Amino acid sequence: MTVRKKRLPFVVSGRRLDGKPGRTVTVSSPTGLELEMPRFDAELASEMIEANRQSLADLPLQEILSFLNRAGKNWKSEEYVRRRFYVRQLQDILGYSDPAANAEADRIAILLTSHARMYDMIAAELGSRYIVDDWTAREECWVRALPRGLVLHILPSNVPLSCAISIVRGIITKNVSVAKMGAGDLLTAVALALTFTDLSTTHPVTRSMNAVYWEHDNPEGLRLLGAADAVCAWGAEEAIAHAQRHARIDAAVTSFGPKESFAIIDASMDPAAAAKGLAHDVAIYDQRACFSIRRVYLTGPAEPFLELLRKEMDRHEELLPPSALTDDKSASIQIARREELFFGAGVHGSDALAWTIVVCPANEGYTDHPLSRILYVYPVESLSEAYQYAHPGVQTVAAHPWHLLPEHRDEFAKRGVSRFVELGLVHLFRIGGTHDSINPLQGLVRLVSTEAPGSVHGKGMVVNLDETAMLQAGTLKDLVL
Numbered sequence: 001m002t003v004r005k006k007r008l009p010f011v012v013s014g015r016r017l018d019g020k021p022g023r024t025v026t027v028s029s030p031t032g033l034e035l036e037m038p039r040f041d042a043e044l045a046s047e048m049i050e051a052n053r054q055s056l057a058d059l060p061l062q063e064i065l066s067f068l069n070r071a072g073k074n075w076k077s078e079e080y081v082r083r084r085f086y087v088r089q090l091q092d093i094l095g096y097s098d099p100a101a102n103a104e105a106d107r108i109a110i111l112l113t114s115h116a117r118m119y120d121m122i123a124a125e126l127g128s129r130y131i132v133d134d135w136t137a138r139e140e141c142w143v144r145a146l147p148r149g150l151v152l153h154i155l156p157s158n159v160p161l162s163c164a165i166s167i168v169r170g171i172i173t174k175n176v177s178v179a180k181m182g183a184g185d186l187l188t189a190v191a192l193a194l195t196f197t198d199l200s201t202t203h204p205v206t207r208s209m210n211a212v213y214w215e216h217d218n219p220e221g222l223r224l225l226g227a228a229d230a231v232c233a234w235g236a237e238e239a240i241a242h243a244q245r246h247a248r249i250d251a252a253v254t255s256f257g258p259k260e261s262f263a264i265i266d267a268s269m270d271p272a273a274a275a276k277g278l279a280h281d282v283a284i285y286d287q288r289a290c291f292s293i294r295r296v297y298l299t300g301p302a303e304p305f306l307e308l309l310r311k312e313m314d315r316h317e318e319l320l321p322p323s324a325l326t327d328d329k330s331a332s333i334q335i336a337r338r339e340e341l342f343f344g345a346g347v348h349g350s351d352a353l354a355w356t357i358v359v360c361p362a363n364e365g366y367t368d369h370p371l372s373r374i375l376y377v378y379p380v381e382s383l384s385e386a387y388q389y390a391h392p393g394v395q396t397v398a399a400h401p402w403h404l405l406p407e408h409r410d411e412f413a414k415r416g417v418s419r420f421v422e423l424g425l426v427h428l429f430r431i432g433g434t435h436d437s438i439n440p441l442q443g444l445v446r447l448v449s450t451e452a453p454g455s456v457h458g459k460g461m462v463v464n465l466d467e468t469a470m471l472q473a474g475t476l477k478d479l480v481l
Helices: 042-050 061-076 081-094 098-113 115-126 160-172 188-199 219-227 237-246 271-287 302-319 327-342 383-389 404-414 440-444 467-473
Strands: 005-007 010-012 015-017 024-028 034-038 136-138 141-147 150-154 176-180 209-212 230-234 252-256 260-266 293-299 346-349 356-359 374-379 394-400 419-422 445-451
Touching: 010 042, 010 188, 042 219, 061 081, 061 098, 061 115, 061 160, 061 188, 081 098, 081 188, 098 160, 115 160, 115 440, 150 160, 150 219, 160 176, 160 188, 160 230, 160 440, 188 209, 219 237, 230 237, 230 440, 237 252, 252 440, 260 271, 260 383, 260 404, 271 293, 271 302, 271 374, 271 394, 293 383, 302 356, 302 374, 327 346, 327 356, 383 404, 394 404, 404 419, 440 445
Parallel strands: 005 034, 150 176, 150 230, 176 209, 230 252, 260 293, 260 394, 293 374, 356 374, 394 419
Antiparallel strands: 010 015, 010 209, 024 034, 136 141, 141 445, 346 356
16 A cells, blocks of 8 residues: 655744755654654754844834734635645644634634734733833832743644644743644644745744754754753653753743543533533544543433433534544544443444443543543532542533532632633633643743832831841831831
8 A cells, every 4th residue: 555645844943944855754644644854953953042042032012913913814814825735734634624624723813813812811921911021010129021032842732723822822922932843733833834934034923933843862852952941841741751851950841731621510401502512522622632521420310411412412523523533543432332331331422433422420431531522421419529530630620500610619629620611612711711720921931020229118118228227226127117
């Protein structure tokens, strides 16, 4: 059988780089293609390490957001060549359906054009939307957020939008970014970088962006990792540990490691809305995302709800058709179904293996989730029974109806859950919310302060700050009056 091959480029500081004979690496795609790219070598590593790390520091934020907005407007057009090529590549290389690929391109377009929300994001996470441009008054000081410098993004393979989000975070905090692509998504970072070159090959944002790939043990990749001022590491435990182990000791390492999410539902209250929201949160990204719902704890009438859920799973199979199934993935779904039937669970699913619902007691079910829209439903007497299944590896708890959250969130949060949302909205991260219990922008900046002079009375004081005089007069204990 002939193996299909495709060539993919790097983008380095506004330049497209294609692989040269004898200096390439090959990666297999989820659809069985062989992807050939340039080899990441010492010359590329040195160029990025030696680049001006403060090249965006004095560029006004409004200019950066304006540039991103122009890029996003291009992506909103289905005729834009980069978008069209990206959508086709998502299908051909990653196995996305056409509706899912176009939905992902739409989400990237929305992200890039959300300039007002980017101002709000900076204000929420750093204290003021002006703080990246100027010194901002804060109590008895003036504070400014300066870029860390060279930020290495170790990007995920499961959610293309997360790649774009990580890159945008680096840009709006005025850092120089190296986007190290994951083997499962060698498309998104390059597509964004080439979009920037379409606008201008010399714009500072374009020049600050690098999209590359290297194998896990590439020594030049390790050298760059060790030289980065900050690292945003996405992925499995091994990838996170690798980044933490090899990063510079004073580098800020922000990790978004492997997580899972589940839902709590009272099926006695508007079960149709609950079924719709749950089907959406199972279908999006085929459960590959940290926020994807993989299990649900259910109170109330189960059978009427399951009937509605089966219809919604069928509907979402049409709205967001699942990614193409490989032979191995098809086999894993069938094995999972047969195992659950053997152990006495109720199993419902589409003939095409597009989705599966497993109904079983709460103390049973998967240990290693097979993904692919397999949902475990646990009927319980009380939703408090779900507390014991909450832990720091659970990112999101989604609820229907929403008012269940104030009742249960404290117990879940104490056990490590970091995010609570209404069912059907797991993929929409609200401005002001945290990401895996942190404000990510804080790891991308240095917060520098200028403190007020001694002539400025501190809060609660009525005298100048002169500790020497106070020591001489024996009035140090009256420093705060």
